[in-house]
Amino acid sequence: MDAPDPEVVADAFDLLSDPLRVRILTTLWEEDRRGPTSYSDLQDAVGVRDSGRFNYHLSQLTDRYLRKTDEGYAMRPAGVQVVDLLASGVFGEIPERGPVDLETTCPRCSADLELEYRDGETVVECPDCELIACWLLFPPAGVRDRDDESLAWGAHVRSREYNRMANAGLCPFCSREIAIELVHPDEVPLDGHHVLKRCAGCEARLWSSLGSYLLDHPAVVAFLWDHGESVDDHPYWAFDFVMDPAVELLSEDPVHYRQTIERDGERLEVEVAPDGEVVTTRRVRGDA
Ligand SMILES: [Zn+2]
Ligand SMILES: [Zn+2]
Structure with missing residues (x-):
C-alpha cells in the first residue's frame, strides 16, 4: 500500500x-x-x-x-x-441486526434475500444458495436509528455511491485513480461479480456484478425509463438483471461480456470490453 x-x-x-x-x-x-x-x-x-x-x-x-x-x-x-x-461509531459498541427477510426473490433460486448487519458490515445474501448481492462496511452510527427497510436502503445508496465514484475512475477511499477490468467467471471470488475496480494506491478492491455496474449507463437508464422504471425505484439487488446468472461471456481472452435486460417483449443488449467500456448497445423487439 x-x-x-x-x-x-x-x-x-x-x-x-x-x-x-x-x-x-x-x-x-x-x-x-x-x-x-x-x-x-x-x-x-x-x-x-x-x-x-x-x-x-x-x-x-x-x-x-x-x-x-x-x-x-x-x-x-x-x-x-x-x-x-x-x-461513524466504529469505536463504540457495534450493533447486530438480522437476518431480516427482504421480501425480494433471489435471482438464482426461489428463496428470499436476507439482510444482516454483522461486525460493521451490511450483507445482503440468499440463505439457500448463498449468493451475495451486497457486502460493504457500513458505519455503526448509521445502523442504530434505522429500521430494517431504511438500513437496506442505506446499504443500497452507499454501495451505489461507492460504485458511481469507482466507475468514474475515482477511488472512493483515497481519491486516487482506480482501474476497471472484467474478470473471467472462473476467477471471480464472489459468484456473479464480474467487474473489478482496483486502486493501486490504497489497494481497495470493489467487485460488482455486470448488471449493477451498468445501472447508470445511459442506455440502461433510458431503456428502464421507457418501460416505466427508474434505476432508484428500489435497492439495486431487486432488479432481476443485476445478479443475472445469464450474463454471456462473449470471449475468454480478453474477457468480453454481454448483459441482456428484458422488458415487455423488448431486449436491451449491452456489450462490455475488458476495461469496462461499453462497446455496443442494441435494442431488439420480439424474437429478432
Ligand atoms: Zn438463492
Ligand atoms: Zn484508493
Missing part, C-alpha cells in the same frame, strides 16, 4: 493519546461551525479550569489536527477526518 512512513503515522496517533485531546478536538469541531474559536472560548467550551493542563494538551494537537490563526483555533483536514471516524 502506498502509505506514509509508519513512524509519522505512529507519531500522529500518539498525539491523540489523551481523552482531553479527543474532547478538545470534538469541541472545536462543534465550535468551528461559526469560524475560528478563541483560546478562552475553546477552554470554556471544553470546561477545563486548569489553564496549564489545557494549554499543554491543546499545543499537542496544534499543527497536526488543528491550527492557530490570528482569529483563533480552526480544524485541519486530519482533525476533521478523525472527528468523522469518531462520528
Whole structure:
C-alpha cells in the first residue's frame, strides 16, 4: 500500500493519546461551525479550569489536527477526518441486526434475500444458495436509528455511491485513480461479480456484478425509463438483471461480456470490453 512512513503515522496517533485531546478536538469541531474559536472560548467550551493542563494538551494537537490563526483555533483536514471516524461509531459498541427477510426473490433460486448487519458490515445474501448481492462496511452510527427497510436502503445508496465514484475512475477511499477490468467467471471470488475496480494506491478492491455496474449507463437508464422504471425505484439487488446468472461471456481472452435486460417483449443488449467500456448497445423487439 502506498502509505506514509509508519513512524509519522505512529507519531500522529500518539498525539491523540489523551481523552482531553479527543474532547478538545470534538469541541472545536462543534465550535468551528461559526469560524475560528478563541483560546478562552475553546477552554470554556471544553470546561477545563486548569489553564496549564489545557494549554499543554491543546499545543499537542496544534499543527497536526488543528491550527492557530490570528482569529483563533480552526480544524485541519486530519482533525476533521478523525472527528468523522469518531462520528461513524466504529469505536463504540457495534450493533447486530438480522437476518431480516427482504421480501425480494433471489435471482438464482426461489428463496428470499436476507439482510444482516454483522461486525460493521451490511450483507445482503440468499440463505439457500448463498449468493451475495451486497457486502460493504457500513458505519455503526448509521445502523442504530434505522429500521430494517431504511438500513437496506442505506446499504443500497452507499454501495451505489461507492460504485458511481469507482466507475468514474475515482477511488472512493483515497481519491486516487482506480482501474476497471472484467474478470473471467472462473476467477471471480464472489459468484456473479464480474467487474473489478482496483486502486493501486490504497489497494481497495470493489467487485460488482455486470448488471449493477451498468445501472447508470445511459442506455440502461433510458431503456428502464421507457418501460416505466427508474434505476432508484428500489435497492439495486431487486432488479432481476443485476445478479443475472445469464450474463454471456462473449470471449475468454480478453474477457468480453454481454448483459441482456428484458422488458415487455423488448431486449436491451449491452456489450462490455475488458476495461469496462461499453462497446455496443442494441435494442431488439420480439424474437429478432
Ligand atoms: Zn438463492
Ligand atoms: Zn484508493
